[in-house]
Amino acid sequence: MGEVRTLIVDDSSVMRKIVERALRQAGLDPLVVLEAGSGIEGLDVLKASQVDLILSDINMPSMDGLEFLRQVRSQNLAPGVPVVMITTESSEEHVKQAIQAGAQGYIRKPFTAEQVKERVLPLVSAA
Amino acid sequence: MLLNGVRRAAVANTSVPNGRELEQRMTVSLRESVHMVADPKHLDESVNEVFQMMLGVSVERVESPLPLRDESVTAVVGFGGVLSGACVFRSGAEEAMQVAALMTGMDFTGIDDTVKDGIGEICNMLAGAWKGKVPGLSANCGLSIPAVITGRDYNLHVQAPEFQLNHRYAFNGVAFSVTIVCDGIQ
Numbered sequence: 001m002g003e004v005r006t007l008i009v010d011d012s013s014v015m016r017k018i019v020e021r022a023l024r025q026a027g028l029d030p031l032v033v034l035e036a037g038s039g040i041e042g043l044d045v046l047k048a049s050q051v052d053l054i055l056s057d058i059n060m061p062s063m064d065g066l067e068f069l070r071q072v073r074s075q076n077l078a079p080g081v082p083v084v085m086i087t088t089e090s091s092e093e094h095v096k097q098a099i100q101a102g103a104q105g106y107i108r109k110p111f112t113a114e115q116v117k118e119r120v121l122p123l124v125s126a127a
Numbered sequence: 128m129l130l131n132g133v134r135r136a137a138v139a140n141t142s143v144p145n146g147r148e149l150e151q152r153m154t155v156s157l158r159e160s161v162h163m164v165a166d167p168k169h170l171d172e173s174v175n176e177v178f179q180m181m182l183g184v185s186v187e188r189v190e191s192p193l194p195l196r197d198e199s200v201t202a203v204v205g206f207g208g209v210l211s212g213a214c215v216f217r218s219g220a221e222e223a224m225q226v227a228a229l230m231t232g233m234d235f236t237g238i239d240d241t242v243k244d245g246i247g248e249i250c251n252m253l254a255g256a257w258k259g260k261v262p263g264l265s266a267n268c269g270l271s272i273p274a275v276i277t278g279r280d281y282n283l284h285v286q287a288p289e290f291q292l293n294h295r296y297a298f299n300g301v302a303f304s305v306t307i308v309c310d311g312i313q
Contacts (some may be wrong), residue, residue, distance in 0.1 A: 011272070014231055014245040018181070021232075059251075061272055086256025091266035108259075109182035109252045 004124055005049070009042040009056040009068060015109075019055055019086060019116070026101030026117035028124065029069045046077040054078060054123055058087040060093070066101050073102040080089065082123035086100070135291050136171035161312060166212065172257035174296055174305055177249065182229040186296040193295060193302050196220060200278050201239060205271035210264060211311035214254035215283060216246060218303035225301050238277050247273030253305055274275045285310060 008016045013035075019035035019064060020033050037102060040063045042056065050056050056071070058065035065085055072078055084105035085098045106118045170187055180184045196219030204214045218226065224235040226277035234244050249266045249272050258264045287293070293308040 012244050012248045012251075014227070014241060015248050017231060039291055059270055059272065088270060089265075090255065090259045093266040109255060110177045112180050 001029045003032055003035070003052060004028045005034065005051045005054040007034045007036060007045055007049075007051045009036045009039065009054070009065065010059070011037050011057065011060040013037070015086075021109070022113040022116040023055075023120065026070065026121060028120070030121065032036040032114060039063030039071070041064070042068050043071055043077065046072060049079060051081060052127060053120070054081055054083040055086055055095060055120075058085055058089055066097055067099040069098070069103060078120065080127065082127055084120055084123065130301075140163055144226070160261075160263070161290070164264065164312070166295065167292055169177055169257055170292050170294055173260060174294070176256050176297075176302040177252045178298065179237065181249070182226065182298075184197055184229065184298040186298045188235065189295050189297045191295065191302075192206065192287060193217070194219065196222075198238070199223075200243070201245055201276045201281075201283065202243075202246045203274045203276070204247075204250045204254040206254065206268050206309075207271070208259065208270050209313045210258075210269040210308035210309055212288065212307065213285075214250055215306040215308065216250040216253060217283075217302060217306070218246075218301075220277070220303045222303055223240060224302070230295065243275040244276065247275045257307060 008019050010016045011020065016035050023031055034045050034051060036045050038060050055070055056065040065087065069083055072083070077120070082104040083102060084107060085103045086107045086109060088109045090108040098106055104123055107115055107119050174186055178184050185257045192212055198220035198221055200218055200223035202216045206212045206214070220238050223238065223246050227242040228244045228251060233241065237244065238307055251270065254270050258268050289309045289312050291309070293304060295302060
């Protein structure tokens with residue numbers, strides 16, 4: 001697998017590090033991580049850089065993950081790039097909203113590295 | 128300590144329903160199943176799930192009060208929607224640093240922003256896991272962004288809650304408490 005440039009969007013810097021660690025444990029290597037603390041920051045990163053994968057929280061201040069995802073898709077900022085939502089919200093309604101907004105995957109917090117591997121690797125391999 | 132700020136944020140995080148969703152929500156009445164909402168086993172399962180998966184430790188529920196500490200850390204995540212209230216995590220400063228160390232693999236010598244961030248996220252996951260265990264609550268109850276309070280000699284007081292679960296847990300000598308406060312239920 002070639003270099004995987006990954007954008008992690010989460011208002012918690014600790015969660016961004018935990019997600020990065022889980023991706024490395026999942027075998028995404030070499031991994032280049034770009035970080036954003038909100039949806040707005042995430043859009044700025046995508047305007048300046050190309051990525052192969054996006055992982056985003058949903059509950060964030062200023063712009064939540066669903067609105068971030070809608071903006072990514074409507075502005076065509078990362079065409080064909082898989083997006084996985086990582087969030088504490090686990091209801092079918094939230095999953096449906098994420099899929100409708102353009103997400104390809106959904107991981108509920110708390111999560112294990114194995115769950116990240118199962119949900120993310122197939123998307124990266126297929127992209 | 129007032130919880131109104133976190134509650135407003137939690138209500139704001141409840142998604143705006145369309146007509147059909149609104150109809151579904153109106154038929155959801157948690158009041159009829161308050162015994163399920165207040166079931167203590169949901170909280171114990173949620174705490175175990177979060178600590179097992181994110182920190183790799185098994186916690187056990189203990190009856191003894193939290194040890195007295197000069198400095199403590201409290202994280203609050205508000206609930207809004209069909210249930211209003213909050214999930215509260217509390218521990219001593221030393222214990223909070225140990226939890227954050229297990230989460231991040233880093234060492235801490237004081238309550239810095241990373242420790243506060245980590246404890247806030249633990250509380251966020253506890254709140255999410257807990258509401259996910261109650262049918263009808265998961266989709267109809269929003270969570271606020273975590274608020275973290277640190278300091279000495281303060282108390283959390285909620286007037287006349289509908290119900291309150293206050294459990295204490297420990298792992299490897301690290302003790303903490305998790306409280307679910309519900310002050311309104313539809």
